[in-house]
Amino acid sequence: MTLHTQNSIQILSISEQEKIMDHWLQDRLNQLLPLLMKKHNIDMWLTISKEYNEDPLAKTFFPSAIDSSRRITIFAFVSKNQSTGIKRFVISSNKKFEPFYSCYSLQDSEDSFDGLKRLVDTYDPDSIAVNTSMHYAFCDGLSHSNLEYLGKVLGKQHANKLVSSENIAIDWLQTRLDSELDMYKELESITKEIVRQTFSNEHIIPHKSSTQDIVQWIRQRVRDLGLKTSFYPTVDIQRKEGTSDRIEGTVLPGDILHLDFGIEYLGLCTDTQQLAYILSDDDKEPPAGLKSALKAANKFEDIFFEISKEGMSGNDIFLEAVKEARKNNLDAMLYSHPIGYHCHGAGPIIGLYDKQESIPIRGERHVKNNTCYALEFNIRQFIHEWNKSVPIYLEETVCFKDGKMQYFTDRQTEYYVIDPEW
Structure with a gap:
């Protein structure tokens, strides 16, 4: 049953x-x-x-x-x-x-x-x-x-x-059967549905909810479903008047909420980062600058997909993707990792957050068919409405099959939107 x-x-x-x-x-x-x-x-x-x-x-x-x-x-x-x-x-x-x-x-x-x-x-x-x-x-x-x-x-x-x-x-550890990849679509769909439920006024009340409140709700929700999180989830804020790129505290109108979260189900892990925008009182949608930055992040995802070929090493993909990003005037960081039985799984590392360079040994392994990755990265873009440069963090659980990278579900192309009053 x-x-x-x-x-x-x-x-x-x-x-x-x-x-x-x-x-x-x-x-x-x-x-x-x-x-x-x-x-x-x-x-x-x-x-x-x-x-x-x-x-x-x-x-x-x-x-x-x-x-x-x-x-x-x-x-x-x-x-x-x-x-x-x-x-x-x-x-x-x-x-x-x-x-x-x-x-x-x-x-x-x-x-x-x-x-x-x-x-x-x-x-x-x-x-x-x-x-x-x-x-x-x-x-x-x-x-x-x-x-x-x-x-x-x-x-x-x-x-x-x-x-x-x-x-x-x-x-x-890294090789997945076709039947496992088929089920991975369901895992990613469940992950995204939990994100959708999280990024709603039912669970996020501006001026009242804190980033830690949101984390605790997610953890409880996953536990109530009989699942596990694949790592301890985090929620942070990008704010117009913020003193750093990622801050924690009470959610306010005009904030970008950044969620890093995954589940473990049927012995396999997911890992995703998604974004929501809290409307200001005079907003009807996210500012044009923020929407443009999200499109730039999607462009970098396209670059990653176009470059990734069977037999390339993690280092090859990293260097080519960053090089192509510069040609497209994108300020990008790439730090993707294999995923499967473990969230940070077996296989080729494609950059590291704190080492934006070729990675010895782990980065030298080659991408193979029927393997999975967390496409994890950020781009930084100047937002005119905020008068400063802002990072856009995204992550998608993807697979390499039939000689190309493939999404399990639709990627994020628009912000989740939360009303300022509820």
């Missing part, structure tokens, strides 16, 4: 959510994982996770009936000598892992690592990928103690075969 909620937002029941996520997991294990093992030439991939100190990758392997490692759980994926597909083992007695994995039974007096040693001996892989990484937190889930003990258990015969799983792990 579907849980119907007020104000046009519909959230699936827990059982329906779990059915979808389990279907995705089965398809990812059957279709995606063998391709990645072959692509990265990995004979065996291990994920060793402790209860209450979960490996971020282990969480992406759990079926819905299992929510933790229960002491210790070891996933072992084997491709060596497999003509088709791979073998998927889990060293656990929990039969709810099946049919996603084969439970590898321990013999008398064996612990999980003894069983793992026996499995490694059986398949004698040339390479054993483990989750260690200097640059990506979600690829660095193997604890120091488990790494040391693993080396001891494997001994000289196998310990020197250990390699980082960073590359295969990033591809596993």
Whole structure:
């Protein structure tokens, strides 16, 4: 059954959510994982996770009936000598892992690592990928103690075969099935609907509501829907008489409200930034200068979409987009990031807010099909009505599919408008 909620937002029941996520997991294990093992030439991939100190990758392997490692759980994926597909083992007695994995039974007096040693001996892989990484937190889930003990258990015969799983792990985390991308449209629609409900006189009263009041309403609304926010939302103000670009406090007529917000649903995250304008007493619509600035921000989005091509690195896109923005007399900052299981997800960084330059390592990764991004940026434009330069912050959850960037929903091209009196 579907849980119907007020104000046009519909959230699936827990059982329906779990059915979808389990279907995705089965398809990812059957279709995606063998391709990645072959692509990265990995004979065996291990994920060793402790209860209450979960490996971020282990969480992406759990079926819905299992929510933790229960002491210790070891996933072992084997491709060596497999003509088709791979073998998927889990060293656990929990039969709810099946049919996603084969439970590898321990013999008398064996612990999980003894069983793992026996499995490694059986398949004698040339390479054993483990989750260690200097640059990506979600690829660095193997604890120091488990790494040391693993080396001891494997001994000289196998310990020197250990390699980082960073590359295969990033591809596993960032690559989305077509069915996941289809559902992402629903996630983004829900996100935008919550934004629409937020930017209304029902929840924002000029001279009374504060930025923190709005944040708390959003957080409660998301919780009431049975969802999570993908990060702690923020609301700030751009004001004609403001002393800085982003201020907090009580909302006043003539303010621009800037909301940075996302949800987590079905194991995936969204991240969006949207803008509202509080009409002044003599306003019927936002000032022409502010409307022009929003159009300039949309122009930069167009530039980003036109430039982004398959195989380009994050740094390539960043440099080309900023260069093209200058040609179009746009004062732009670009700081976009991958998104998926994690809000700041696996894949190529496209600029950083505090480093408007090429980013070593993380910016060198290439854009690939069936990956998702938070197109996050700002442009700064002089507003004649305010007699100063004003930043316009926007962000959209987008995907790269069929060789091009694509929106999941319509982007923001007009301000949400809130009346000065209610």
